[in-house]
Amino acid sequence: MENMRLRFAPSPTGALHIGGVRTALYNYLLARKNGGTFILRIEDTDQTRYVEGAEQYIVEALQWLGITPDEGPGIGGDYGPYRQSERKAIYLKYTRQLIDSGHAYYAFDTAEELENAREKDPTFKYDAMVRTRMRNSISMSEEEVEAALENGVPHVVRLKVPDGETVLFEDLVRGEVAFDSSELDDKVLLKGDGMPTYHMANVVDDRLMEITHVVRGEEWLSSTAHHVLLYRSLGWEQEMPAFAHLPLILKPAPESYLDKTTTPEMANRMAAEFARKHPEHAGYKAEAFAMQILQDKKNIPANLKVKEKDPADKAAFKAFLKSALYGKLSKRDGDRLGFPVFPLSWKGQSEEDSFIGFREYGFLPEAVLNFLALLGWNPGDEQEMFSLEELVGAFSPERINKSGSRFNIDKAKWFNQQYIINAEDARLANLVRPQLEANGHKASDAFLKGFVALMKERAVTLPDFWENGYYFFERPRGYEEKMIQKRWTLERSEHFAELVRDMEALGDFSTDAIKATAERFMEKHGLKFGDVLPMLRLAQAGTMKGPAIFEMMELLGQEEAVARLKVGFDAFDKIVQS
């Protein structure tokens, strides 16, 4: 298709959720794949939910991931402005057009009146049936309406949804979707404060910005019928964009994070949260029941069926547990489960509203991208590793899945490990340097590059470099005693003193030379690799885990490596003596 134009249209209400990032990614991929345009549009029509810094966050997050818009606020483009708050006059114009053409009407019902109506009848819907008995320009006389408008009576504008029509549209992911217009309510188009609702602003902007494809989350599927009606009423049915509704990202499967130790903890947390959120059920001891359900993991879904005969407390707790365990991935899940669900860290007004991001957790952007791309889409072959460029080439909306996918942090970590292993040493060195500095260390570029080269196969996230390899920068904090008790004797200690002298005398402290020295030593005293190398390792690192010991010693340098041998072997003596 020529001139394909797609947009990512987030609302600046806080940190951009990982699901939003995926929506942005899919829009970007589709646009790039077809040589089209990718637009960033800020949907800031809700003044009450506007959050300072959220727009900046969105821009930064997309930038970190390399999902760069062609048009947008701060970028420019021929279809601006790209913030909806700056387009008020435009929405007003089209709202008037809808009123004039009889597709929309003024409604003067107050929020309280509507609330009351809903309280009386929970199924209340502002539709063709009820609009004739509400206070609006359909039920009122022309004079009454004019007077109300002139007197500044607060009002909204609603879409006049036709009765008894079938609204059909083609979804790129789901195929044909049908709604009976009698089921649809008269959605508010223009709010009391003069701002448009999502529905109005979205449709108007998509048309004016000549958007050809709307790719968005499944939560919009239900209101798409309204949008189709809006396009029709505005006379834009021919230019209506194609729709693709993405499946949701769901919470991780409880089976993946619950084990013997976390289950009681989780049960207590769930019970506490339930008590906090539902004071009406205070006194109900939920812990025991939560344990019972969580322990029998395989049966969670079946068990969670809420039966009417259950006592109210139990039924309410079951329903609560179900949504806490399954359902859409939420902001709080990150903290609760100990991994990020946001691209970047976000510092909100409170602790409650602050979250760690993938970047700060130690993920590489390409790993996040790769993981996210495959959550709800697949190329149809068995390729798993994709660069952004490769994704552009392989992407096709037809291959987007219909059902929601559970977030799986283990898979994300695996991708990250793969990308770390394949990353350039110089790049990793720069990413790791801040951690050293935070711990009061400095290192040369050459040393750092050597360090990451030795450690990168052992790092899943960036902080692992420091946490598992701190001993490259400071002396071991202690020595794992088990191997020392097993292999070290005072008799051997005397032999090892000889090895220290040999190492100290070495003119060329290269890996090969160190190795040759160690081998000569072993041969002379009838020792095996297993007798000597663990001792060298422990003296250098304090732990049995780590990279190749001779290479490690070369990187540390002769002076430091030999010093560590001396200090270490002395310590070993004390350990076996005590």
Next chain:
RNA sequence: GGCCCGUUCGUCUAGGGGUUAGGACGCCAGGUUUUCAUCCUGGUAGCACGGGUUCGAAUCCCGUACGGGCUACCA
């Protein structure tokens, strides 16, 4: 409750009338490695259920169950 969408190993998924139901993560075992990790080999585990259509159904149809979304002057 109503409307809409969905359901293949624990998870992400391929497969869309005849397949030993394939791959990846995880887990387990073995190999390589002085250790850990990487890497390699193998294993574990799945078509929600009930009807139908058909010679034959994971695949098509209907129903049920389950899951999700929407049901605001929020997006």
